[in-house]
Amino acid sequence: MNKIFVGDKPIILTTEICEETNFKNYLLKTVKLGKVIKELNKTTLEEARFVGKNEDKLLKKFLKKMPTVLAGGGKVYNSNNEILFIYRNGKWDLPKGRSEKGEDIELTAIREVEEETGVKNLKIVKELETTYHIFKRNGNHRIKITRWFEMTSDYTGKLQPEKSEGITKVKWLNPEKTEKALKNSYANIQSLIQ
Template identity: 50%
Template structure:
């Protein structure tokens, strides 16, 4: 099952039919995806399931219905186990950004972290899960698939938020500060922290 966020509302891609309680279920094959996304953006639908029988094909089917934007980002630890966060649009987030032509996704993630935060000397430790969310750009809804990587750095220099990306603040957060920051973050960022042990 995949979880796609539309304005922090979950849209589940599933091959299981569950009895409806607090959500609506749609057939991925026939759904008007744009109408459904609009309803979620306008708070008319809080939670929805898209059903397709073949789980292996489900994401491919969704990609046929909505343009995809690919991004890479980092969950970055320093030597003292703190995690690198950025603050923009009133929420705590992790550095990430869109892939450029000819780049490998790992290169994208490393470049974006450095551009958005000023942190260098980054090393990828492992691949984390992908996250999925829908955004609107120039009147078009797109599915953003972000490939996340756990990274480490010895960097102790100045943190510089990329101003033209609207980043107001960059900070190393300790485990207890991370818990607090996640209270004012995005659901797909919270998902990443379900997988990792903070402060290891």
Template identity: 50%
Template sequence: MYKVFVNDKPFFLTNEIIKETDFKIFLLESTDIKQLVIKMFNNKIKKCYLYYPDEKVMFKKLKEKIPVQRAGGGLVYNKNGEVLFIFRNGKWDLPKGGKEKREKMKLTAMREVEEETGVNKLSITKKLQKTYHIFKRNGIYKLKITTWYEMKSDYEGIPIGQAEEGIEKVAWLNPEQIKEALLNSYENIKLLFEEEKLLQ
């Protein structure tokens, strides 16, 4: 099953018929994805399931219906065990950005962390899960697939946000501060911290 966020509201791609309770179920094959996304953006649908019988190809089917943008990002630790956060559009987020042509995803993630925060001396410690969300740019809805990596950095300087990307603040947050920041963050970001077992 895949969890895709539209304005922080989820839809689930599934190959199981689930008995409806507080959500709607649609057939992926015949659903107009754009109309569904518009309804979710306008709060007409809070949560739904998209059903397709074959789990192996259901994500491919979704990608046939909506343009895809690939991105890479980092959950970066310093030597004090703090995590690098950025503050943009009124929310706490992690540094990430779009993949360039023929660029390896690991390099995308490291480049974006450095560009958005000024933090370098990065090394990847492991690959984390991918996250999925739909956004609108220039009137077009796109599915953003972000590949996340856990990284560490020995950077000693003061991180500086990339102004042209609208980053107002960059901060190293300790576990207590992370809990607070996640109250004003995105569902995708919370998923990463659940995976990292940092939300207990």
């Protein structure tokens, strides 16, 4: 089951129609995505479920409904088992960014972590789940597909927030501080950490 977030509310891709309670069912084939995004943003509706026939084709069909942006990001641990967080737009987040044309996604993830935080000596340990969220830029909605990687670094130098990207803080957070930060984070980041 794939989830695509609109803010912190998910659009769930499924083959099952369930009785509606705090969500609505829509047929993936005919859904008006812009209308659903508006409804999720302006009402108390907690989620939307897009129903299709073939489980293996749901995501592919959904991604055809809107332009996509590919990004890479990192869940970075230091030698103290702390996680690297950035603070942007009033929320705690993990460093990530858009892939450049022809760039390998692993290189994107490392480059973006370095640019947004100043952390060097990054090593990819493994690939994590891919997240999807809808955002608006220049009046148009897009789907950001972020491929995440668990990384390590022995970097002990100064952390440098990329202010031009709206990042105001960069911090290594221990498990207790991570838990606190996740209360003011995004749903897709919470799922990556927990």
